[in-house]
Amino acid sequence: MSNKTSVARTAAIGTGWWSTVAHIPTLQKHPQAELVSIADVRPDVLETAAKYYNITNTYTDFLDMISTEHLDGVTIAVWHAAHYEVAKACLEKGLHMVLEKPMVLQATHAKELVEIATQNNLEIIMSYPWNFMPQTVRAREVIRSGVLGEIHYISNTFASEPLYLYRGDDRGDEVPGMYPVIGPGDVYSDPVRSGGGQGHLQVTHSAALMFFLTDLKPISVIAAMDNLDVKVDVVNSMIVKMDNGSLATVGSTGGVVGGDGKLDIQIYCENGFIDLDYIASTGTIHYKDRDVEDISPDLDELNRNIAPEIADSPGAGAAYPAHLPAVNLIEIINNGAKNRSPGEYGWRTVEMLDAAYRSVANQGQEISISSLYP
Numbered sequence: 001m002s003n004k005t006s007v008a009r010t011a012a013i014g015t016g017w018w019s020t021v022a023h024i025p026t027l028q029k030h031p032q033a034e035l036v037s038i039a040d041v042r043p044d045v046l047e048t049a050a051k052y053y054n055i056t057n058t059y060t061d062f063l064d065m066i067s068t069e070h071l072d073g074v075t076i077a078v079w080h081a082a083h084y085e086v087a088k089a090c091l092e093k094g095l096h097m098v099l100e101k102p103m104v105l106q107a108t109h110a111k112e113l114v115e116i117a118t119q120n121n122l123e124i125i126m127s128y129p130w131n132f133m134p135q136t137v138r139a140r141e142v143i144r145s146g147v148l149g150e151i152h153y154i155s156n157t158f159a160s161e162p163l164y165l166y167r168g169d170d171r172g173d174e175v176p177g178m179y180p181v182i183g184p185g186d187v188y189s190d191p192v193r194s195g196g197g198q199g200h201l202q203v204t205h206s207a208a209l210m211f212f213l214t215d216l217k218p219i220s221v222i223a224a225m226d227n228l229d230v231k232v233d234v235v236n237s238m239i240v241k242m243d244n245g246s247l248a249t250v251g252s253t254g255g256v257v258g259g260d261g262k263l264d265i266q267i268y269c270e271n272g273f274i275d276l277d278y279i280a281s282t283g284t285i286h287y288k289d290r291d292v293e294d295i296s297p298d299l300d301e302l303n304r305n306i307a308p309e310i311a312d313s314p315g316a317g318a319a320y321p322a323h324l325p326a327v328n329l330i331e332i333i334n335n336g337a338k339n340r341s342p343g344e345y346g347w348r349t350v351e352m353l354d355a356a357y358r359s360v361a362n363q364g365q366e367i368s369i370s371s372l373y374p
Helices: 017-029 043-053 062-068 080-092 107-119 134-145 198-214 299-304 324-335 343-361
Strands: 008-013 033-039 073-076 096-099 124-126 151-159 218-226 235-242 247-253 262-269 272-277 282-287 292-294
Touching (some): 008 062, 008 324, 017 033, 017 073, 017 324, 033 043, 033 062, 062 080, 073 080, 080 096, 080 107, 107 124, 107 343, 124 343, 134 262, 134 272, 134 282, 151 198, 198 218, 198 247, 198 262, 198 343, 235 343
Parallel strands (some): 008 033, 073 096, 096 124, 151 247
Antiparallel strands (some): 151 262, 235 247, 272 282
């Protein structure tokens, strides 16, 4: 459903770290959008964002905002545990949205949101910037063409360094300029607000990529996790059975030291395989005849193609284009553009993670996805 006007009327719900890096500056600077208002339940955080971006129309109650303002769409970047409540209310108001990851914490909630959106011709754009990368688009296209044949096995590894966040220290004082406006504080160390650690903060990225690339659906999950010395999971290992009979191993650690880590996905098929490294921004497709197609993105060209109005926004960049979900929202509202990161894949990711956390709670028992829907 597109807007009959040329300017998308938008608002940002949540004015913390990621919203002030990726969403607010994009909506504010984009020539085809108007950032009408912002909302946050924390008055001090709201005031900090409002002052930094010179925004006068603010709310501490998002329900008041979406009832008062005439809006076409919103970005939602709030505590993980609040995603469902906020997203559902916005969908019921007829709003398109960018929804930060993880979509929600429970499979039943994800299913409900996708169903509401579908019934009302609304788009949920999942904020997974790597879904927008050209190597992702090309790999997905080749898999869907059928030239590689049936998928047999997927290796999915994400090693990163947010252990300090799980310890409740965002290192804002230690690394000047790390957060242009405001840091995340201790939210990721709190299992109540975050719903979990590495699974919901990082594995959600690599899993969403896996489902988006392959269009497979999870059938069951066996998982093990280690919290190390914190209250949320830091190390994750999962075996995922897919609806086509294939298997995936999904592993992750948030405790990388001495480097940038890795996000590697290898998809092995009957007629070749795909090898993607998202931290190094490289990708290759290996065909049956041993021809190799290099699908690594040209980051310099991608940077040159960022709209000049938003090029200096903190979240704008080629290797991790955090600005693109909000740009996609504007394009959908104004032009009826295609959703480039659909909520369907957020739902499949939530199914996998919901089952994984339940598997851990049941000493590694295999959890079927169907059991998540009583």
